[in-house]
Amino acid sequence: MHLDTPVPLLVPDLPSPQELMPYLERMHASKVYSNFGPLVRELEQQLVQRFQVGNPQATAVTVSSATLGLELALVALALPPGARVLVPALTFVATATAVARAGYVPVLGDIDPESWLLTPRIAMQMRQHLAFDAVIPVATFGVPHDMQGWEEFERSTGLPVIVDAASAFGSQWLQGCNGTLVFSLHATKSLPAGEGGIVVSTREGLVDKVRQMSNFGINLKPGARVPTGVLASLGTNAKMSEYHAAVGLASLARWDACARRRRELYRCLRTALDDATDGALRWQATPSDGIAAPVLMCTRMPHAADRQRLERLCQKLKIMTRRWYQPLLGEIRGTAARWESAPTPHANAIARDLIGLPFFPSMSLLQQEAVLASVVAAITPERVRSVV
Ligand SMILES: Cc1ncc(COP(=O)(O)O)c(C=O)c1O
Incomplete structure (x- = not known):
């Protein structure tokens, strides 16, 4: 067999310059390039509409990557320093590095031989031998989790669950349940923005906290404990730019x-x-x-x-x-x-x-x-x- 050129593993599928142009024109006219501008807000609104089907409690925030989305969602849980977080042994390194960077310790668990997922049943069994304080199941290679199972796990154990759904946009939904999902908008994903992430959650205060921490920790919400514009927590800069939101919106349209x-x-x-x-x-x-x-x-x-x-x-x-x-x-x-x-x-x-x-x-x-x-x-x- 003879091929003229190498066969790559992945080739990103992004909107064309023509498809992007209307969004870029809007950005240029508004002169807003970051800090939760109109394009980021529109992208978040469109995503919330999709995730609210079957669960009106869902809210969403964009971030600069799924890795930072996971890290900030974990910090937002406010577990004690050194808390142990169960993750599957088969996952991308970012699942575990996000846990470690949030100040917690990853604990590795096995996966189901058929679905290749860390399931609620496996997590339940593991609790008999190993202690942990939260779980990050991964929607491995885009295969979605049964959210009813994880909601039941959260209810019966009191342990919070954040699903790393980096590769599962379009497959992983809340399925009418309560839960927290983190998606990647990396160039190789099905909803590409170049780089980016989305945190979707029904957990009270989680999305607001992630938004605040993605903006250095500065309070953005009127009526909160501290006035708006004042540093309320030790955050970072994980905001999605208007450029990335433009690509995200054009990707969502197609x-x-x-x-x-x-x-x-x-x-x-x-x-x-x-x-x-x-x-x-x-x-x-x-x-x-x-x-x-x-x-x-x-x-x-x-x-x-x-x-x-x-x-x-x-x-x-x-x-x-x-x-x-x-x-x-x-x-x-x-x-x-x-x-x-x-x-x-x-x-x-x-x-x-x-x-x-x-x-x-x-x-x-x-x-x-x-x-x-x-x-x-x-x-x-x-x-x-x-x-x-
Ligand atoms: C399971 C998993 N988690 C996290 C990430 C990181 O996503 P991002 O590149 O948006 O930070 C990836 C990337 O492919 C992934 O596969």
């Missing part, structure tokens, strides 16, 4: 069509992979209606040796792959290695053969065929020679 394209490509590629490998690949269990806007294509190869073969082959063919979220949090040298962990047999097993394949809406047929042929060849070693 989101439905983009999500449809992502779903369609994912379905085609996955069906082709399953057919070509006689169902040898193992996939993460998703809800029956799938993921609303997939941003990654992750699968488990039949054996660790198949993954190694695929990686070597793809390297030769200049097809990019990635072992997403590896090493597992507990295997990262330095600080992370000292974080307490429950046994994580399911995360360990998945980490042995998990592979991220190229996936992006502008993927050509030739690129899809090249990925397909490489996976088949890696599983059927005698075919490797014919592909290279």
Whole structure:
């Protein structure tokens, strides 16, 4: 197989300059570029409308990234310094670094072997062996959590839960329950703003507190304990700029069509992979209606040796792959290695053969065929020679 150019792992799908222009014109006319300007407010309003369906208590605030959204939401919980926060062993490092930077200690837990998620049931079981004060379940690779389960967990244990839904915009909703969700608007996500995040919550005061702390800790709310404009807490600068909100609004306007394209490509590629490998690949269990806007294509190869073969082959063919979220949090040298962990047999097993394949809406047929042929060849070693 011969490809003229390398196949990238991800290609961002952002609005064109033409689609952006009306928003940029508005920003230029208002001469407001940051500090919760009209575009940020409009983006927040549009998002709140979506999240209030089924739950009128939901409020939302934009931030400069999901990482800072997680950190500030955790600080807003006002847990005692050194409080322990349960996170899954299989996640992006930012889930755990946000916990540590908020002054707390990550505690690592296992995941469900089918959904690859840290579930309320696992958290409940872990409580019998390990103490923790809050939980950050991750909507891993965009697969949403059952919010009813987490609401029930919060109610019965009294422990707060913040869902790291960085990759799950469009799939993870409050589902009519109470809860807190943090999304990423990074360029590679389905609602891209370049960089950015959203914190959605029904928890009393949480969104206001995150907003305040994203603005250095200066009080913005009339009638609060301290006058407006006065420093009320030790915050940082995590505000979303009007430039980023412009991109976010333009992305939201085209989101439905983009999500449809992502779903369609994912379905085609996955069906082709399953057919070509006689169902040898193992996939993460998703809800029956799938993921609303997939941003990654992750699968488990039949054996660790198949993954190694695929990686070597793809390297030769200049097809990019990635072992997403590896090493597992507990295997990262330095600080992370000292974080307490429950046994994580399911995360360990998945980490042995998990592979991220190229996936992006502008993927050509030739690129899809090249990925397909490489996976088949890696599983059927005698075919490797014919592909290279
Ligand atoms: C699970 C998870 N959490 C947090 C983040 C960080 O998001 P951001 O880049 O917006 O800070 C990511 C990024 O992909 C992620 O996958």
